[in-house]
Amino acid sequence: MEVQAASTPRGKRTRDAIVDAAAALMYVDGVAGTSVDKVLAASGAGKSQMYHYFKNKEQLVGAVIDRYLEQILGNQPAIFTLSSWADLETWTEQLLDVHRRAGGPIACPLGNLAGEVGDNPKLAPLVDQAYRTWESHLERGLEVLRDKGELIPDADPARLARAAMTSVHGGLLLAHIRNDLTALQDALGIALAYLRGFKR
Amino acid sequence: MEVQAASTPRGKRTRDAIVDAAAALMYVDGVAGTSVDKVLAASGAGKSQMYHYFKNKEQLVGAVIDRYLEQILGNQPAIFTLSSWADLETWTEQLLDVHRRAGGPIACPLGNLAGEVGDNPKLAPLVDQAYRTWESHLERGLEVLRDKGELIPDADPARLARAAMTSVHGGLLLAHIRNDLTALQDALGIALAYLRGFKR
DNA sequence: TGCTCGTTGTACTGATCGGTACAGTGGGCC
DNA sequence: GGCCCACTGTACCGATCAGTACAACGAGCA
Numbered sequence: 001m002e003v004q005a006a007s008t009p010r011g012k013r014t015r016d017a018i019v020d021a022a023a024a025l026m027y028v029d030g031v032a033g034t035s036v037d038k039v040l041a042a043s044g045a046g047k048s049q050m051y052h053y054f055k056n057k058e059q060l061v062g063a064v065i066d067r068y069l070e071q072i073l074g075n076q077p078a079i080f081t082l083s084s085w086a087d088l089e090t091w092t093e094q095l096l097d098v099h100r101r102a103g104g105p106i107a108c109p110l111g112n113l114a115g116e117v118g119d120n121p122k123l124a125p126l127v128d129q130a131y132r133t134w135e136s137h138l139e140r141g142l143e144v145l146r147d148k149g150e151l152i153p154d155a156d157p158a159r160l161a162r163a164a165m166t167s168v169h170g171g172l173l174l175a176h177i178r179n180d181l182t183a184l185q186d187a188l189g190i191a192l193a194y195l196r197g198f199k200r
Numbered sequence: 201m202e203v204q205a206a207s208t209p210r211g212k213r214t215r216d217a218i219v220d221a222a223a224a225l226m227y228v229d230g231v232a233g234t235s236v237d238k239v240l241a242a243s244g245a246g247k248s249q250m251y252h253y254f255k256n257k258e259q260l261v262g263a264v265i266d267r268y269l270e271q272i273l274g275n276q277p278a279i280f281t282l283s284s285w286a287d288l289e290t291w292t293e294q295l296l297d298v299h300r301r302a303g304g305p306i307a308c309p310l311g312n313l314a315g316e317v318g319d320n321p322k323l324a325p326l327v328d329q330a331y332r333t334w335e336s337h338l339e340r341g342l343e344v345l346r347d348k349g350e351l352i353p354d355a356d357p358a359r360l361a362r363a364a365m366t367s368v369h370g371g372l373l374l375a376h377i378r379n380d381l382t383a384l385q386d387a388l389g390i391a392l393a394y395l396r397g398f399k400r
Numbered sequence: 401t402g403c404t405c406g407t408t409g410t411a412c413t414g415a416t417c418g419g420t421a422c423a424g425t426g427g428g429c430c
Numbered sequence: 431g432g433c434c435c436a437c438t439g440t441a442c443c444g445a446t447c448a449g450t451a452c453a454a455c456g457a458g459c460a
Contacts, residue, residue, distance in 0.1 A: 008406060008407075008457085010406085010407075010457085011406065011407065014407080014408090028319055029319075030230075030232060030315065030316045031232075032230060032231075032232030032233050032316075033232050033316070035446075035447065035448080036447080036448060036449085037446080037447080037448090045408085046408060046409050046410075047409085047410085047448095047449085047450090048407080048408055048409065048410085048450095048451095048452095049407075049408065049409095050449095051448095051449070051450080052406085052407070052408085056448075056449075057448065057449090105318060105319050107315070107318060111315060111373060112314075112315030112316070112318065113315065114312075114315060114373055114376060114377050115230065115307070115311060115312030115313065115314065115315040115316060115376075116230045116232075116233070116312070116315060116316055118305060118307060118312070118376050118377055119228055119229075119305050124377065124379075127377055128377050128378055131374070131377055131378075159386070162374070162383065162386065163386065163387075163390050165370070165374060166367060166370035166371050166374055166383070166386070166387045166390070167366060167367065167370055168370070169369075169370045169373045169374065170365070170366035170367055170368070170369040170370025170371070170373070170387075171366050171370070173311060173314055173369045173370070173373065174331070174362070174365065174366055174369065176314060176315075176318050177314050177318055177324065177327050177328050177331060178328055178331075179324075183362065183366070186359070186362065186363065186366070187363075187366045187370075190363050190366070190394065194390065194394065208427085208428095208436060208437075210426095210427085210436085210437075211436065211437065214437080214438090235416075235417065235418080236417080236418060236419085237416080237417080237418090245438085246438060246439050246440075247418095247419085247420090247439085247440085248420095248421095248422095248437080248438055248439065248440085249437075249438065249439095250419095251418095251419070251420080252436085252437070252438085256418075256419075257418065257419090
């Protein structure tokens, strides 16, 4: 066998444990700051498991990126069912709640990675795709609003979704570096205000 | 002597060469991805110089952060003399021009670092301070506009400056990861539109 | 019971990491 | 001319890095 399989429940559990440990460590210490050895120590797995399921560290990082997207979207379930202005507010509240609850740093795991792997030809496309997936849910919600007649007819959901993503990530970056949720809160407020400018 | 001095023109040149090489390498490969050895090879300096001027790698990164701020502000000189709406547009044009000219990745060097050193207790405050300095120039310009009566009297320059920073950095993040300047261009357009909402 | 194969533990490698030790060297000031 | 000290070159250190080799384990199936 080559790699990546995990055809057994036990194997799946081990693989998941490795990815989970890597995701948690890399969220705080970055990719290069998180050694394979540390990941294995934290997950309780041995080196042979790691290289049984992943060809190399880069491939593990790829799995971590996927895990981050799952976690992120899981923390903002309202994004899947957006169909009113109230839903949009609920969504921004969920974004804030994640970090209100969390003990860790105020930061988007994908955003943290972006600077570090942004120029890696293998990993950058994965991060890009994760962002696009995230954005697509937002866009779909805005399409629903437009079709319900709550947005002016010629509003462009794709463009508005991108604008909202920009605000969210700018807010997250500033909030991270100042360790102050207010920056994100303001950014979300401005994003909502911007969207409301297209209210029908 | 301990460290950091450079009391001689020759010493200053060497120190600068080290910081410049480190800044260029870390912009692309990140902090952890840039070893001291690589920096010294690129700058032509020896290890004894490096540890003559810096206590350790962390302190070198501190100097790199300062260098980034100089480079960034140097690339947007309009930020120092903002006093009209036209100046603001010039400023956003300069922001775009930096990356139109550059051969490297579309990214803010400080933003790239943010994810990696955002939780480092020594370096995070330096990044924070750099952002605040950047923002303060913007804020000062908006105060001038307000005092000239081009902003409504109760507009809050600090808040508006923060909003603009959010847009800029969100736009830069998205533009970086998609390798597409359009994201930054749109973000700047939206930021300007938002500011114009406070036009007198 | 015994075979099979996905799974696991451990020991190891060569390269590279950040950092140190120490012996110089060369330019400026008296 | 000679001294001084900021500056430089090189060799080295232990730790840690990503990745490999290989022998064994154990659950399901016959």
